[in-house]
Amino acid sequence: MSTENLSTRTRILNAAWKLLEDSASKARMSDIAKAAGVSRQALYLHFPNRADLLIATTRHIDEAKQIEVRLAPSRAATSGVERLARFIEAWGNYIPEIYGVARALMAMQDSDAEARQAWSDRMLAVREGCKAAVAAIEADGLLAESLDSGTATDLLWAMLSVRNWELLTVQCGWTQDTYISEIKALAGRSLVSEFTPDH
Amino acid sequence: MSTENLSTRTRILNAAWKLLEDSASKARMSDIAKAAGVSRQALYLHFPNRADLLIATTRHIDEAKQIEVRLAPSRAATSGVERLARFIEAWGNYIPEIYGVARALMAMQDSDAEARQAWSDRMLAVREGCKAAVAAIEADGLLAESLDSGTATDLLWAMLSVRNWELLTVQCGWTQDTYISEIKALAGRSLVSEFTPDH
């Protein structure tokens, strides 16, 4: 796709996305500007600061990657266990897509309150997905006896955190496929009573 | 304990420790210097840079908090399940002690290769503990059927990561006691076959 006719704003977002995608490259404001073919100051004409630019980049990716569409199978599931599996697939496979931006945003959390808030909001949305899956399992009467739904939601949320994905894939060297299947199995064993993996 | 007779180096380490402990306070080099009652430059006489100072601080804490002693019950355990439980208690209760420094060190990972290495080394030590616990369970013939020991080690390591502790306690608001008991239960359900919580 030609980059010519796109608005400056879009070119900036695409540049930020691309730079953040490969972990090797730095993504300072000047780097992003250079990659977008605009001056560094042009960035500040469109985004008040780096945090806002990164946040806008995540929304931009969400649109391009259609996160909502990906979540549809989970919402359409007819059983709790299936809903859990489809949700893990949707979100778990989405993590690598946003990992670059996520990393940059997480790195800013200590210094930037706005970045913290933005990331927190996104993660709370994920938590809602976890909550819905847990509720569906509970409705089937299959939530592990020792768990209440709040605790189960928190645990699932933790299992599906970007940091966990990072640890298991980047650090431990798991493939994405291994990650998905092992996390599904883990969530099943630990949240669902009488769980048997539907292979 | 009087701070008078301690060496400058020790006073610096104590100051860094104290500042990093309460999450409210900043811990810039100048802050640490002020807290230690020395000039900022004195810090550079003892530590080449901030990363080294933080790393030295973790070792300082390890000594003061006797991490090795805490790990003894796990090593002395007579069954795999017990070893797992004692290890989770030892490490899980140690996390809040080092969390301040850990946070600072983790925040430096993206920019500082040395900090990354130092943190990685420490976490690999934790992984060894996980590995030993998994090996003990396996030796009892109680490792969950669907798991090989490598995967089980990785999963336990992820469950016991500082990031997970942070998510569950700081973000979800779990108490430390809840964290320990829920993680024990989670590790049991997900790693051990025929697991029954010993009350």
Next chain:
DNA sequence: TGTCAACTTTACACAGTGTCAAGTTGATTC
């Protein structure tokens, strides 16, 4: 021809790390 928005160019303020060089000070040694 004039106006306006979008963008560029140049310059600067600021925070925080790390470096450098020239003091001071107090203990040790001859």
Next chain:
DNA sequence: GAATCAACTTGACACTGTGTAAAGTTGACA
């Protein structure tokens, strides 16, 4: 009691990256 030395202080400065400010350019549109 003078010289020496290590440990520390003081003040200045380089560097990086973010964000701000102000003046100049350019092309479209009226």
